Amino acid sequence: MPFPRRLLSEGEEVVVELRPHWTALGWALPLFVAVAAGLIALVVAWPSAPVAIGYAGLAVLVAVGCSLAIRLLKWRTSALVVTTTRLVRRSGVLARRGLDIRLERMNEISYDQSILERIVGTGRLLVEVGGETGVIVFDHVRRPAAVAAVLHEQLAELGGTGGAGSASGGGGRGAGGWTPVSRAHPQDTPPHGLAAGQPRQLGGERSVAERLIELDELRRRGILSEAEFAAKRAALIDRL
Numbered sequence: 001m002p003f004p005r006r007l008l009s010e011g012e013e014v015v016v017e018l019r020p021h022w023t024a025l026g027w028a029l030p031l032f033v034a035v036a037a038g039l040i041a042l043v044v045a046w047p048s049a050p051v052a053i054g055y056a057g058l059a060v061l062v063a064v065g066c067s068l069a070i071r072l073l074k075w076r077t078s079a080l081v082v083t084t085t086r087l088v089r090r091s092g093v094l095a096r097r098g099l100d101i102r103l104e105r106m107n108e109i110s111y112d113q114s115i116l117e118r119i120v121g122t123g124r125l126l127v128e129v130g131g132e133t134g135v136i137v138f139d140h141v142r143r144p145a146a147v148a149a150v151l152h153e154q155l156a157e158l159g160g161t162g163g164a165g166s167a168s169g170g171g172g173r174g175a176g177g178w179t180p181v182s183r184a185h186p187q188d189t190p191p192h193g194l195a196a197g198q199p200r201q202l203g204g205e206r207s208v209a210e211r212l213i214e215l216d217e218l219r220r221r222g223i224l225s226e227a228e229f230a231a232k233r234a235a236l237i238d239r240l
Contacts, residue, residue, distance in 0.1 A: 016082035016150050021122035024075055024140035028068040035061045080125075080138060082150055085158070087127065089138065101136070103158055105129050109151050111144035127151075211236055 022029070039057045042049060078091040087106075089099040107130050113123035123144035128135045141147055212233060219229040 013084045014081055016147060018080050018142045020075055020078050020140040021142050023122050025071045028071050032064045032068045035064050084154055101129060103155055109148050111148045
């Protein structure tokens with residue numbers, strides 16, 4: 001099923017917005033259900049049970065219910081958002097915490113699921129970010145394989161529209177990370193003062209103009225000193 005999109009800001013759309021999987025509630029949810037079922041079974045099976053036992057069971061149920069309510073509130077205020085340019089995580093009830101990762105900083109995207117997690121539809125999303133950040137792990141992600149696929153698609157679109165990391169002439173975004181743009185070799189750059197595409201003189205002795213250009217290039221690279229450059233330049237000019 002495709003994820004619905006909505007406009008976030010000028011030039012940026014929300015592609016995916018997911019709350020954590022219900023497994024993020026931990027043991028609070030199944031424990032609350034178990035305590036409530038136990039109290040109901042106790043009332044049905046032992047109508048004449050001492051009142052103290054009923055009060056004790058009710059206290060346990062309230063304590064577990066408060067823990068579940070807090071976890072539900074945290075779950076309700078947490079979200080993982082994939083936009084056309086960023087991966088965003090937001091969490092916190094009163095004190096908010098956020099994490100924004102630009103898509104072009106991502107080197108590798110993967111996910112991890114155990115057998116049980118595959119059954120219930122949750123898992124971990126792992127994003128390797130360039131620099132000293134390393135791998136960032138997002139736990140309790142719904143449909144992590146689908147989210148990882150969406151991230152790959154957005155990276156491909158970002159690379160195809162000329163964003164950072166895009167390359168021309170067969171380059172582009174791979175499945176694991178950005179393919180770096182190939183830079184021209186210094187030898188492919190025409191010498192200083194020679195226009196790109198200008199042909200060199202083929203055959204015979206090189207022209208004085210070409211030799212002056214090469215001398216200037218050697219001087220700029222520090223191979224020739226200013227005195228040596230001036231002497232050789234004067235000798236070539238005398239030949240004109």
